[in-house]
């Protein structure tokens with residue numbers, strides 16, 4: 128299906144080379160070690176095992192805040208099942224306090240018996256927390272704004288009041304056997320002393336996690352490492368990180384957060400969320416896979432990524448972006464002749480992700496002027512045309528010459544190749560035609576009329592060959 132989607136209307140040739148690889152990740156060393164990064168922000172701090180993380184997918188909470196998102200009950204259940212099957216450890220849902228249907232949906236999903244823990248995201252308010260606990264969730268993700276801006280313009284409460292409210296809701300959750308996380312909103316624009324004071328207080332109360340939120344995507348990787356390190360030093364509990372992508376750092380910040388001591392990462396399918404969203408689930412997994420391929424394959428069903436992304440894209444009425452991690456239409460497309468030559472021998476030459484592991488196909492786009500005869504040879508073999516190397520090279524030259532004058536298609540390529548099989552072209556004629564093709568390339572800029580694809584390839588006057596490959 129993916130192949131169909133990717134190739135529709137495109138001048139490409141799809142071929143799954145499917146070679147499993149033996150790359151191993153570099154960050155499997157246990158627990159904490161001293162950083163050896165020269166001059167980096169980690170100087171003097173600790174670097175944590177990059178594989179020490181759990182995913183909290185928030186497509187059904189943060190994702191609901193995406194501009195065009197609406198999920199009905201059936202769709203929410205379908206999404207929850209897919210995420211569960213994929214292996215994410217937590218699924219976060221919109222607060223029961225948001226609407227009556229939201230409350231019903233939480234109860235339904237919490238009772239599906241999924242392996243993933245079900246969380247709901249609530250304000251630091253007893254009414255919301257009680258509703259959440261009554262809905263049967265495994266955990267409550269409590270949040271509260273702590274920046275001066277939010278203190279003054281949102282809830283109007285001071286730090287002492289926030290700590291007191293946090294104490295109340297935390298004690299209630301723990302008493303009812305429900306996991307609790309306490310998060311500050313806009314953590315990077317909050318006063319550090321305030322943030323640490325709150326985290327220390329709730330840590331002592333026994334929360335499972337504190338949450339650091341880059342609510343507006345303002346943090347740089349360096350700032351993430353600094354803040355996480357400080358929080359890591361202040362608490363014993365787990366730490367969750369929520370990265371918005373306003374400035375394109377969400378994935379990098381998430382990785383940096385883990386390496387600085389964070390244990391839980393928030394994601395959304397396709398990164399959907401408020402404004403332009405948060406850390407994308409697929410992109411985050413691509414990042415982590417590149418560090419430790421076997422571990423990520425063991426923990427997550429990576430072939431589910433395209434399925435769940437296509438489902439979400441359809442529901443929220445967007446296209447999967449061409450440059451999306453793993454599933455974008457060009458994510459595994461190779462075009463340059465030099466690349467293709469190496470890819471055909473060993474895909475790892477130009478790929479760090481093995482498309483096989485994600486259930487997607489590699490695409491070789493050879494119908495262009497930057498193609499090479501190795502790529503064309505692959506097509507010759509696929510069509511079982513039995514052309515000699517010289518014929519393939521001559522055909523390649525013709526394809527390149529044609530591509531100098533207009534956009535060429537797979538049908539153009541096949542027609543040229545088949546023309547060579549229909550006509551047993553002598554070596555002398557090949558040389559002559561290659562010379563003619565070179566002349567045609569030289570004057571291509573002046574050409575205004577596309578070369579007829581219906582012409583006979585046996586007619587040397589119509590051949591455009593090139594000696595360059």
Ligand SMILES: [Zn+2]
Pocket residue numbers: 189342369371400401405
């Ligand atoms: Zn958010």
